[in-house]
Amino acid sequence: MxxxxxxxxxxxxxxxxxxxxxxxxxxxxxxxxxxxxxRLNADGYGFAWFAADNLPARFTNFMPIWSDTNLEALxxxxxxxxxxxxxxxxxxxxxxxxxxxQPFIDEQLLFLHNGRISDFGTRVRPxxxxxxxxxxxxxxxxxxxxxxxxxxxxxxxxxxxxxxxxESLIELLNILEDLLGEQTALLNIIVADGxxxxxxxxxxxxxxxxxxxxxDDDDYPExxxxxxxxxxxxxxxxxxxxxxxxxxxxxxxxxxLSL
Numbered sequence: 001m002x003x004x005x006x007x008x009x010x011x012x013x014x015x016x017x018x019x020x021x022x023x024x025x026x027x028x029x030x031x032x033x034x035x036x037x038x039r040l041n042a043d044g045y046g047f048a049w050f051a052a053d054n055l056p057a058r059f060t061n062f063m064p065i066w067s068d069t070n071l072e073a074l075x076x077x078x079x080x081x082x083x084x085x086x087x088x089x090x091x092x093x094x095x096x097x098x099x100x101x102q103p104f105i106d107e108q109l110l111f112l113h114n115g116r117i118s119d120f121g122t123r124v125r126p127x128x129x130x131x132x133x134x135x136x137x138x139x140x141x142x143x144x145x146x147x148x149x150x151x152x153x154x155x156x157x158x159x160x161x162x163x164x165x166x167e168s169l170i171e172l173l174n175i176l177e178d179l180l181g182e183q184t185a186l187l188n189i190i191v192a193d194g195x196x197x198x199x200x201x202x203x204x205x206x207x208x209x210x211x212x213x214x215x216d217d218d219d220y221p222e223x224x225x226x227x228x229x230x231x232x233x234x235x236x237x238x239x240x241x242x243x244x245x246x247x248x249x250x251x252x253x254x255x256x257l258s259l
Contacts, residue, residue, distance in 0.1 A: 005024070006197045
């Protein structure tokens with residue numbers, strides 16, 4: 001399990017997104033409020049954004065977020081109008097390390113997953129590897145369910161590059177449910193394409209992990225945020241309903257799509 005957060009809106013510093021909030025990911029790394037199966041998120045952290053060349057970029061560290069002495073300087077010097085970040089609590093059997101630390105990126109997308117797939121290494125991953133296009137499977141560097149979910153999403157998009165992200169996520173869930181058998185899955189996923197954030201709150205044969213969003217936080221004028229737990233004390237945070245996809249676009253009202 002992990003804690004996730006994402007922002008889209010007017011340009012802000014990394015520090016304003018990651019370090020400033022009273023219950024931001026720094027605090028959630030050592031004092032999460034809504035995690036049921038762990039007390040710490042100490043197995044790494046990372047953040048991603050779209051750089052000046054409009055291509056995805058990321059920074060990851062497999063050590064706890066509080067131990068990175070570079071973060072304060074990065075926080076005040078990096079700026080973007082879109083951020084994704086996570087702090088990690090590694091699922092047993094899915095080792096810590098740079099290759100297993102989120103976010104994941106390709107040439108167009110940023111990706112985060114909070115959750116787990118039961119018996120992933122022994123039952124689900126072998127089935128999933130057979131399904132993936134070889135050129136997609138060859139790019140997987142770690143062994144986490146999260147990275148393989150991103151590979152599956154990329155596989156879907158290679159079959160139909162015009163498929164909207166929300167429909168691609170629904171297709172991912174349909175494929176995954178066929179692969180799972182009797183296994184369970186916790187499937188909070190955030191995807192960003194440079195313009196919008198797509199956030200899925202879902203689970204299969206289990207309860208959905210927590211996920212909240214706000215479009216009216218005074219600390220982020222005109223900004224839109226989604227996170228595993230509210231980042232601030234603002235009363236305007238609201239839960240994403242279970243089994244929904246949230247779409248955040250600075251030019252449009254927030255959308256909630258039922259699965």
